[in-house]
Amino acid sequence: MHxxxxxxxxxxxxxxxxxxxxxxxxxxCMVNCHLLGYKVCSxxxxxxxxxxxxxxxxxxxxxxxxEEKRDARIRAYLDKHLxxxxxxTAHDKL
Numbered sequence: 709m710h711x712x713x714x715x716x717x718x719x720x721x722x723x724x725x726x727x728x729x730x731x732x733x734x735x736x737c738m739v740n741c742h743l744l745g746y747k748v749c750s751x752x753x754x755x756x757x758x759x760x761x762x763x764x765x766x767x768x769x770x771x772x773x774x775e776e777k778r779d780a781r782i783r784a785y786l787d788k789h790l791x792x793x794x795x796x797t798a799h800d801k802l
Contacts, residue, residue: 721748725755728769735768742773742780749781757784 721744728736752771759765773780784799 717745718748718751721751722755725752729755729759729767730764731765735770735772737749737772739772740774741771741782741786744782746781749785752782753785764784 721738724736724738728734771782771786773782773786777783
């Protein structure tokens with residue numbers, strides 16, 4: 709991947725995470741996370757670990773990756789917080 713593309717992707721992920729973690733009435737989903745590189749995964753991990761200063765405490769956020777990709781970089785972090793086969797209910801019941 710070209711260097712400029714990598715920085716553009718990181719910028720887009722930062723924007724996505726900022727929106728997702730500051731919008732309590734929406735649900736955000738990122739797909740194909742098994743394709744993300746180390747720097748992007750590291751940013752996501754750091755951002756999710758450091759949410760104490762955020763004003764919004766409840767948010768909807770999902771990361772979807774191919775389950776057969778056992779070596780996906782993001783998987784190691786997400787496995788600690790993994791919810792499989794989540795049943796979607798009303799927002800106020802989550």
